[in-house]
Amino acid sequence: MAEDIQAKLEKYRTAPFDARFPNQNQTRNCWSNYLDYHRCQKALDAKGVDTAPCDWYKRVYKSLCPISWIQKWDDQREEGTFPGKI
Amino acid sequence: RKCLIVILHQLIPLFIFIGGGATMSALYLGRLALRNPDVSWDRKNNPEPWNNLEPTQQYKLFKVNMDYSKLKKNGPDF
Numbered sequence: 001m002a003e004d005i006q007a008k009l010e011k012y013r014t015a016p017f018d019a020r021f022p023n024q025n026q027t028r029n030c031w032s033n034y035l036d037y038h039r040c041q042k043a044l045d046a047k048g049v050d051t052a053p054c055d056w057y058k059r060v061y062k063s064l065c066p067i068s069w070i071q072k073w074d075d076q077r078e079e080g081t082f083p084g085k086i
Numbered sequence: 087r088k089c090l091i092v093i094l095h096q097l098i099p100l101f102i103f104i105g106g107g108a109t110m111s112a113l114y115l116g117r118l119a120l121r122n123p124d125v126s127w128d129r130k131n132n133p134e135p136w137n138n139l140e141p142t143q144q145y146k147l148f149k150v151n152m153d154y155s156k157l158k159k160n161g162p163d164f
Contacts, residue, residue, distance in 0.1 A: 017152075017157065019140070019141050019143055019157055020123060020136045020137065020139045022144075032134070032136065032137075
């Protein structure tokens, strides 16, 4: 499983098609991957396992999300005002 | 001074088309309300409705050049 992810990460070009977000508006896709990355980090940290598989979500949200959104959400997480559930 | 039956009888095609249009609109709104992966009626039990879609499930009505059966879940589980 970890080897699959490594292989996928090495072949990564851009965010692949996601059937959950088939339309032009990919806002939810960006939001979902941002949340998934931080949830994955939190879950794998709690288990004490290597968090490298979470990097998939990070690559996807970095491809999809505008940088200003990422900065805003990172600031909100630092302050504790982030509206999503992580 | 035609009687009511004659007038209604001649308006039947109108009722068919208007009724058909209204039904189709209502059905589409119903599909949006109940099936759209962005809609959640019960926020407590269904907070992220888009995650209820399988990776191979097609929501769009028509597809062009897209083979849904070949898709897999992208990210790792945790």
